[in-house]
Amino acid sequence: MTCRETLDRLDDLVDGRLAAAERQAVRSHLAGCLACSRELAALRRLQGRAAELPGVAPRRDLWPAIRNRIEPSAEPAEEGGAGTNARFAPARRWWPLAAAAALAVAVLLARPASRSAPDSRATIRTEADATPRTLLLETLEARRGELPAESVRAFESDLEILDHAIREIEGALEISPESRRLRLLLAERRQQEAELLKLLARA
Amino acid sequence: MDERTIEERLLVERASAGDVPAFEGLYRAHVDRIHGLCLRMLGDWQQAEDLTQEIFVKAWERLGSYRGESRFYTWLHRVGVNEVIGALRRRGRWQDRFTSPGDLPEPSAARFPEPAEGVDLERAIGDLPPVARLVFLLYDVEGYRHQEIAELTGMAEGTSKANLHRARKLLRKALHP
Numbered sequence: 001m002t003c004r005e006t007l008d009r010l011d012d013l014v015d016g017r018l019a020a021a022e023r024q025a026v027r028s029h030l031a032g033c034l035a036c037s038r039e040l041a042a043l044r045r046l047q048g049r050a051a052e053l054p055g056v057a058p059r060r061d062l063w064p065a066i067r068n069r070i071e072p073s074a075e076p077a078e079e080g081g082a083g084t085n086a087r088f089a090p091a092r093r094w095w096p097l098a099a100a101a102a103l104a105v106a107v108l109l110a111r112p113a114s115r116s117a118p119d120s121r122a123t124i125r126t127e128a129d130a131t132p133r134t135l136l137l138e139t140l141e142a143r144r145g146e147l148p149a150e151s152v153r154a155f156e157s158d159l160e161i162l163d164h165a166i167r168e169i170e171g172a173l174e175i176s177p178e179s180r181r182l183r184l185l186l187a188e189r190r191q192q193e194a195e196l197l198k199l200l201a202r203a
Numbered sequence: 204m205d206e207r208t209i210e211e212r213l214l215v216e217r218a219s220a221g222d223v224p225a226f227e228g229l230y231r232a233h234v235d236r237i238h239g240l241c242l243r244m245l246g247d248w249q250q251a252e253d254l255t256q257e258i259f260v261k262a263w264e265r266l267g268s269y270r271g272e273s274r275f276y277t278w279l280h281r282v283g284v285n286e287v288i289g290a291l292r293r294r295g296r297w298q299d300r301f302t303s304p305g306d307l308p309e310p311s312a313a314r315f316p317e318p319a320e321g322v323d324l325e326r327a328i329g330d331l332p333p334v335a336r337l338v339f340l341l342y343d344v345e346g347y348r349h350q351e352i353a354e355l356t357g358m359a360e361g362t363s364k365a366n367l368h369r370a371r372k373l374l375r376k377a378l379h380p
Contacts, residue, residue, distance in 0.1 A: 043371060049324050050324070059248060066260055066263075067223060070226070187219075188217070
């Protein structure tokens with residue numbers, strides 16, 4: 001293989017697009033050609049630098065203008081109102097149910113800690129997307145021996161409260177899956193699970 | 204799944220439900236990369252900032268279509284690339300279909316502020332012929348494959364490969380004369 005033929009194939013070589021026989025032929029040439037080897041090294045350096053190019057911050061904060069454009073559509077849709085975002089329009093019809101769910105959640109979160117054993121809720125939520133909760137349980141189990149019993153009970157109690165709240169919201173969502181309010185409540189409870197996980201990790 | 208990924212997923216979930224502060228968190232996390240993409244593609248700060256704004260507004264409007272199969276940034280980036288290409292098309296600089304070196308704006312790498320080693324590369328990228336620059340940015344900087352570039356831009360895969368080859372050759376020459 002000539003230098004010209006080799007150089008024409010360097011891109012395909014670094015991108016992994018050469019068949020085995022051709023790759024071998026290129027490598028054989030490179031093994032005995034300093035000039036082509038230098039070209040290959042330069043190409044790899046270029047690729048490395050390109051992949052590491054950093055982001056570039058805007059000169060001004062773009063968020064206020066973005067917020068101004070999206071905030072009207074983020075408000076709960078008014079029935080028949082102008083400028084209603086179609087994505088959120090169904091939320092209004094389910095508002096009474098969402099309000100009831102929110103109240104239920106507030107009551108659950110405010111009530112005193114219970115003393116339930118962790119096993120009682122081990123099968124409450126098994127969805128694939130319950131990762132923060134799964135991590136919480138795993139971390140709790142792993143650290144059970146080193147944490148004070150009182151702290152373990154407190155974490156278990158908090159988690160149980162969150163589980164109850166999430167079950168309530170998920171139940172309501174089955175009835176009104178389009179409810180923006182319920183989805184927000186669910187997201188908030190999952191956020192609380194993640195925060196609980198952080199607290200546990202730092203305990 | 205690491206803590207950062209979990210947090211981002213939760214932010215996406217909240218933003219999808221209409222939580223504007225959660226969306227601000229996503230904006231803060233990704234704005235520099237999206238703006239960098241726009242700036243390198245367009246070569247103009249004002250236009251890049253305007254388009255970055257458009258991309259995040261579009262992302263907000265389309266959040267309901269994000270299903271979580273890929274990382275959020277991957278999805279957001281795809282929204283961004285589509286908007287960049289759409290902006291170039293709207294300017295009427297797309298008619299030559301990747302055959303003319305004059306159909307995209309000529310950026311000046313001197314507009315990039317960082318006085319680091321990367322400036323030479325930024326300048327060299329800015330000096331590339333427009334289509335070669337577009338393909339290089341998508342392939343080597345942003346990690347797209349030729350098939351994806353072909354789908355996004357409408358050019359043939361062979362055209363994408365040829366322009367990448369050209370861009371890399373010119374860049375090597377510019378950086379290591």
